[in-house]
Amino acid sequence: MTTPDTNERSRTRAVYVISVAAELAGMHPQTLRIYERRGLVTPARTEGGNRRYSDADIAILRRIAELTDEGMNLEGIRRVMHLEIENARLRAELDQARDIAMYAIEAAEGKRAGGDLVPLRQAVAVFGQRPSIFDQ
Secondary structure, three states: OOOHHHHHHHHHOOOEOHHHHHHHHOOOHHHHHHHHHOOOOOOEEOOOOOEEEOHHHHHHHHHHHHHHHOOOOHHHHHHHHHHHHHHHHHHHHHHHHHHHHHHHHHHHHHHHOOOOOOOOOOOOOOOOOOOHHHOO
């Protein structure tokens, strides 16, 4: 059984040589080298210096291809990809803030339902008379 952590690890594990990565992404290997020089993708390196691409790298290369097909230049692609990453980070932060707010609301509702409050019996006290709260 694969856990999310295991799945993420296998997705980021660099296993593909440049020729296989290029074929999977539908590009020429030289194009991958250009994208690396431009900082759009950063493959892992073996001790011998050979590039190794992961499934996450292949997904990035495919996204670059989509944006290129739409007529975007490499600097525009870099900016779009940076904004997509920032957008994903902000969405995760918003989801976390929502979870915290929901937890706080649920906790507050639990207190209103009688969790921590002590019931108080109220009565009008007239000076000189015994208050009715002492009556059984």
